[in-house]
Amino acid sequence: MRVALVELTGRRRMFRAPLWMPVYISSVASSLREDRHQVTIVDHGACEELCQWDEAATSRRMAEIIAAFEADAVLCDVRYLSWPVFQGLARAIKDSMPGVVLMAGGRHPTVAPVDSLRNCPELDAALVGEPEPAMRMFASGTPLTNITAFAARAAGGFPGRRDMPVEDMDTLPFPAWDLLDMDHYTRKTPRVIPCLRLKTAAVETSRGCTAGCRFCAEGRLAAGRHRWHSASYVADEIEQLIKDYAIEGVYFSDESFLANRERVAVLCDEFIRRGLGKRVVWTAQVRTDSVDPEILAAMKRAGCVQLEFGVESGSQRVLDSLLKGSTVEANMAAVRMTREAGIRSMTYTMRGIPDETLEDFRATAEFIRQARPDIVRMTEYVPLPGTVLIRRLVSSGRLTGDYWSGTGTSTTHASKQPLNLTAMDTREYRREAKRIYFRHVFPRFARDFLRHNPPWSIPRVFRMKALFAFLWRKIFA
Numbered sequence: 020m021r022v023a024l025v026e027l028t029g030r031r032r033m034f035r036a037p038l039w040m041p042v043y044i045s046s047v048a049s050s051l052r053e054d055r056h057q058v059t060i061v062d063h064g065a066c067e068e069l070c071q072w073d074e075a076a077t078s079r080r081m082a083e084i085i086a087a088f089e090a091d092a093v094l095c096d097v098r099y100l101s102w103p104v105f106q107g108l109a110r111a112i113k114d115s116m117p118g119v120v121l122m123a124g125g126r127h128p129t130v131a132p133v134d135s136l137r138n139c140p141e142l143d144a145a146l147v148g149e150p151e152p153a154m155r156m157f158a159s160g161t162p163l164t165n166i167t168a169f170a171a172r173a174a175g176g177f178p179g180r181r182d183m184p185v186e187d188m189d190t191l192p193f194p195a196w197d198l199l200d201m202d203h204y205t206r207k208t209p210r211v212i213p214c215l216r217l218k219t220a221a222v223e224t225s226r227g228c229t230a231g232c233r234f235c236a237e238g239r240l241a242a243g244r245h246r247w248h249s250a251s252y253v254a255d256e257i258e259q260l261i262k263d264y265a266i267e268g269v270y271f272s273d274e275s276f277l278a279n280r281e282r283v284a285v286l287c288d289e290f291i292r293r294g295l296g297k298r299v300v301w302t303a304q305v306r307t308d309s310v311d312p313e314i315l316a317a318m319k320r321a322g323c324v325q326l327e328f329g330v331e332s333g334s335q336r337v338l339d340s341l342l343k344g345s346t347v348e349a350n351m352a353a354v355r356m357t358r359e360a361g362i363r364s365m366t367y368t369m370r371g372i373p374d375e376t377l378e379d380f381r382a383t384a385e386f387i388r389q390a391r392p393d394i395v396r397m398t399e400y401v402p403l404p405g406t407v408l409i410r411r412l413v414s415s416g417r418l419t420g421d422y423w424s425g426t427g428t429s430t431t432h433a434s435k436q437p438l439n440l441t442a443m444d445t446r447e448y449r450r451e452a453k454r455i456y457f458r459h460v461f462p463r464f465a466r467d468f469l470r471h472n473p474p475w476s477i478p479r480v481f482r483m484k485a486l487f488a489f490l491w492r493k494i495f496a
């Protein structure tokens with residue numbers, strides 16, 4: 020079978036070009052290739068030719084590429100914010116190839132398979148959860164309706180579906196890096212491991228998160244279970260990336276890298292034994308309640324230079340309302356321990372959380388001031404489909420049920436939407452957001468960036484025009 024795999028993560032516009040290797044699509048590609056199917060990857064974000072401002076023209080060009088490959092089937096990785104982009108692409112694909120089997124997988128179809136089919140008449144099936152076992156069955160000739168991981172239109176009424184998670188992660192072949200634009204993904208940049216200018220590759224060592232934060236549905240992608248590769252598999256993969264692409268850094272793309280402390284200890288031992296910690300540095304996302312001085316010391320010896328924590332808020336009331344399962348004190352202690360271990364810390368915080376008060380917002384600013392993480396990311400809360408929080412917002416009438424079903428919720432639109440779910444009035448909220456950004460977030464980023472990147476390298480890192488546009492938006496939005 021000839022299968023086209025489409026990555027829709029983002030666009031290569033200005034400095035927003037995605038630099039995280041698309042692990043989902045490249046892993047499906049290598050699994051299908053192992054079964055001797057013909058596979059191609061059409062990468063929206065990394066392809067210069069597809070870097071158009073005109074979305075319809077981009078979709079038509081992508082459809083032409085897929086048609087030229089003579090694909091029998093197409094699978095798109097669709098994240099939440101790229102759903103409207105996918106709808107346009109689906110129309111273009113079916114216009115030029117009415118007979119092709121069009122499937123969508125990834126985050127959005129996983130949490131909303133029935134809605135995905137309803138809101139996109141061109142879609143033949145929504146793939147729920149991990150893609151490799153289901154795609155292998157489909158490519159070998161099993162009808163979509165007989166594969167439990169698909170919600171297939173042909174089955175009528177969109178019947179129930181069941182995930183098909185990979186039981187033994189080591190049975191997966193390494194991702195098909197050769198089908199990606201690796202010059203793009205492994206170019207020296209300070210954007211993958213923030214502020215450190217390195218050739219960095221993304222590597223997945225485990226899947227799943229068993230925490231149940233109300234604003235997040237990441238665990239659903241991996242059937243709510245945590246599974247991992249063996250230490251030797253991960254070390255072999257990194258050695259292969261060093262050999263083929265001379266990488267200097269690794270971004271572990273796991274949702275919760277330290278969910279199993281023992282397996283990370285074994286992984287660190289393997290890195291140290293093979294001398295990998297001296298050849299590459301790495302970073303990972305971890306929960307604050309999973310770090311302690313002993314494991315941090317082992318990670319430091321194994322090459323860890325930075326840890327990313329989802330702190331979300333500096334207000335205990337907000338953390339409890341999100342069911343984050345952590346405390347402000349534990350978050351503070353995790354940043355301090357990480358600093359003492361000689362590892363940089365980066366904290367993710369959210370603003371615009373439902374019912375957030377001015378006091379909660381200021382508590383987050385105070386947390387940043389006291390904890391002193393090296394880098395802070397503060398992003399606007401977006402109600403994501405499949406989460407407990409969006410269900411509550413819809414049932415209480417604060418959000419319409421079709422929030423994600425129509426058009427107009429692409430990345431840019433979502434952030435520009437005048438959505439204020441906080442307990443503050445919109446003017447007060449925007450004013451405070453600006454104040455916190457310029458007082459606590461931007462200075463930390465600028466200081467850390469200049470520490471690791473000489474001023475004369477800045478024009479190479481950012482296109483200056485884009486940087487000014489970004490700052491303009493921050494100041495006047």
Ligand code: SF4
Binds near residue numbers: 228232237306
């Ligand atoms: S926010 Fe992080 S810890 Fe919470 S469920 Fe999502 S991935 Fe897991």
